[in-house]
Amino acid sequence: MAKLLAFAGSTRKNSYNQAILDVAAEGAREAGAEVTMISLADYAMPIFNEDEEAEFGIPERAQAFKELLISHDGFLIASPEYNSSYPALLKNAIDWASRKAGDEKVLGAYKGKVAGIMAASAGGLGGMRVLVVLRMLLENLGTMVLPTQRAVAKVSTLLDDNGAVSDEKTIKQLKSLGKETAELAAKINAS
Numbered sequence: 001m002a003k004l005l006a007f008a009g010s011t012r013k014n015s016y017n018q019a020i021l022d023v024a025a026e027g028a029r030e031a032g033a034e035v036t037m038i039s040l041a042d043y044a045m046p047i048f049n050e051d052e053e054a055e056f057g058i059p060e061r062a063q064a065f066k067e068l069l070i071s072h073d074g075f076l077i078a079s080p081e082y083n084s085s086y087p088a089l090l091k092n093a094i095d096w097a098s099r100k101a102g103d104e105k106v107l108g109a110y111k112g113k114v115a116g117i118m119a120a121s122a123g124g125l126g127g128m129r130v131l132v133v134l135r136m137l138l139e140n141l142g143t144m145v146l147p148t149q150r151a152v153a154k155v156s157t158l159l160d161d162n163g164a165v166s167d168e169k170t171i172k173q174l175k176s177l178g179k180e181t182a183e184l185a186a187k188i189n190a191s
């Protein structure tokens, strides 16, 4: 069984990206994966500074986040698009987790892992541009990003009163992304 870690690049209350991530995670669970859902709000970490890292080491919560990445086979990541790119929150967490402590493997949080990526926006592009740079970032770190990805446009029109995704077609697509991620992670884990 694949173990997937799911997190969004937004800690906003009623985050659209959290809403789509919840559906993809459900799809992965239905495909037999064990999914750990976390919020980056619970892993608040300072903006990376190499001098502070040298003096104080990796902050506890950054290390805890990294250890979660290390202990999972793959990731489901939903990210908002900020100015055509990823939010600082997400990049900062990814940067901290790329730093090695003790006898950890170099880039152990990323190498040999798989990721299913998605974005949501009230705009017409659905955050399509953040997926380009997020894919590049993760692949450069050694994570295999699924060719399938989802950019959910005009997301505010696809939710119910509780902020959950209610559009059937979108649910199907997101669940399918979760399932594909779970299946690829399981295959790689088995090989």
Ligand SMILES: Cc1cc2nc3c(=O)[nH]c(=O)nc-3n(C[C@H](O)[C@H](O)[C@H](O)COP(=O)(O)O)c2cc1C
Binding pocket: 010, 011, 012, 014, 015, 016, 017, 018, 080, 081, 082, 083, 084, 085, 120, 121, 122, 123, 125, 126, 127
């Ligand atoms: C600094 C900033 C830049 C943004 N740039 C974009 C953008 O380039 N494209 C886009 O579709 N939305 C952009 N947005 C709007 C976000 O898509 C919107 O805030 C969205 O709700 C964030 O996702 P969340 O609901 O998961 O927090 C931007 C928002 C902020 C705060």
